[in-house]
Structures are given as structure tokens and as C-alpha cells.
Amino acid sequence: MADFETIPLPDAIERFGLGNFFDEYRLEEYAEGGRVLRYYPADATIDGDIDLDQMFWRDGIAGIYAEQDLTITGSVWNWEIDTTAAFVRVNRDLNCRNLIEGGAEIVIGRDLRADGIVVATYNHGRLEISRDVYAKYFIVDDHNTMVGRSLVGGGWTDIPATNVRESTWLKEVRPEFRDEFFKENGFMRCPSGNVDLVKALLAGRNILRNSL
Structure with missing residues (x-):
């Protein structure tokens, strides 16, 4: 497990300017119950899977903030489409096996690279990739999604998303x-x-x- 710092979310909002990435009302929701931010100050690797639903509701973690590249050797899970989950902000690249997103907010400063599939479902979450997506399949199913440059791999979106075909x-x-x-x-x-x-x-x- 990579080294990280645990920071009370109100302090992290000011320290990292989280209001530049997430709406104020969502940050207030994330902060309820004394939840904290897990901060990775350098290139980081997390072994195994991470479950954004469990992190938020069971572990009291509002979100993850990675200053540089973040590699997850397993998959990112967020099966719940209609409830709040831990957010993810990565300033550079996010690398993982699969990414299944529902109600979470995930904002990536450069590329998203998945060995398998990326599926973003329903309109309560947000997936924003500033540059390219590399995945076997990238599937957007009624989800607030933005791809800054291009998709390298298969897949589609059922709503307009930059540089991804509609289907x-x-x-x-x-x-x-x-x-x-x-x-x-x-x-x-x-x-x-x-x-x-x-x-x-x-x-x-x-x-x-x-x-x-």
C-alpha cells in the first residue's frame, strides 16, 4: 500500500482547492459525518481492488486525491448508481484493471488506462478525463462523461461525449x-x-x- 496522508475534508477543500473540481453542495455532502480525504503526495500504487461505495459508507473516506500518477493493481468498483460514493481526483494518469462507475465523481487530469473495461452508468455520477482513454471497452450508459481527446479501444456512449461514437x-x-x-x-x-x-x-x- 502506498503512503498516504489522512486529512479532514474541510481542511483538504481549502488546501487543494477541491472546489475547482467538485460542486460546493457535493463537497458539503462528502464532509458529513466527519469524513476524511486520503491524500497521495507522489506517484502511488494501491494493491488490489478499491470499492468507492464501501470507502464512503463503511470507512468514512470522502475521497482520494492523488498529486501525480495513481495505479490500482486491481479494479475500481462503484456499483451503486443512486447513492453518494467516495470521489477520486488524480492530477496525472489513473491506471487500473477495470473501472465500474455509478454515482461517484472521478476527475482525471491526464489519461485513463484500463487493461479491461470502463463502464459509466446513470446520471448521478461524473467521469471526466482530460486527455485519452485506453481500454478494451469504454461504455457510457446515460452518464455525465467527458473525454478530452480520444478513445483508444472499443466502446460507445448513448449520450454525446467528446470523441466517442454514439450507440x-x-x-x-x-x-x-x-x-x-x-x-x-x-x-x-x-x-x-x-x-x-x-x-x-x-x-x-x-x-x-x-x-x-
Whole structure:
């Protein structure tokens, strides 16, 4: 585990100018309950996965702030789409295995590099990448997302996002798998939206038309 400093969030807001990256009302929400910021002052590596939902609700961590590059040897999980989660601000590159984002806010100063997939779901969170995305699949599903330059890899967005082509899950899933994941009216069978589709990709299943 990389060295980090734990800072009360009100002190961190002033020290790092977090208001430049996050709305004031969200910062007030993050600070409730005495939550703290986990600050990484140099290039840092976190071994294994991180769960932004658990960090916020169980561990009392409002967010992560990385001064330089941040590498997570596992995946970044944020399955909850309708609740607050720990935020992530990385001033340079974020490197990880997979990134599954729902209600969290993730702001990256340079590139996002994922060995596997990046899926951003629903409109309560935000994913902002100032430069490029490198991923096997980068999928935006009704989510507030911005890519500053380009996507290197496969994927799509169902809402306008800079330099990422527009499409939908229904159009991208191979015909032989559509009955498994979609009803006759085109709605997803999973009561939790795209969760079954995302889990299929994480399991390595070849369910997409333009599989890499």
C-alpha cells in the first residue's frame, strides 16, 4: 500500500482547492459525518481492488486525491448508481484493471488506462478525463462523461461525449445473446439495469458485435 496522508475534508477543500473540481453542495455532502480525504503526495500504487461505495459508507473516506500518477493493481468498483460514493481526483494518469462507475465523481487530469473495461452508468455520477482513454471497452450508459481527446479501444456512449461514437447496448450486443439480456420490447431483463451485461464482459464473454 502506498503512503498516504489522512486529512479532514474541510481542511483538504481549502488546501487543494477541491472546489475547482467538485460542486460546493457535493463537497458539503462528502464532509458529513466527519469524513476524511486520503491524500497521495507522489506517484502511488494501491494493491488490489478499491470499492468507492464501501470507502464512503463503511470507512468514512470522502475521497482520494492523488498529486501525480495513481495505479490500482486491481479494479475500481462503484456499483451503486443512486447513492453518494467516495470521489477520486488524480492530477496525472489513473491506471487500473477495470473501472465500474455509478454515482461517484472521478476527475482525471491526464489519461485513463484500463487493461479491461470502463463502464459509466446513470446520471448521478461524473467521469471526466482530460486527455485519452485506453481500454478494451469504454461504455457510457446515460452518464455525465467527458473525454478530452480520444478513445483508444472499443466502446460507445448513448449520450454525446467528446470523441466517442454514439450507440446503445441493444445495438451492440450480438443477436444470439439478445434474448438472454433483453425483453421483446428492448428493455433489459436485469432489474438492476446493465449489471448482467457488465458482469458478462468482466467474465470475458464475447457478447458484443465488435468484440476486440
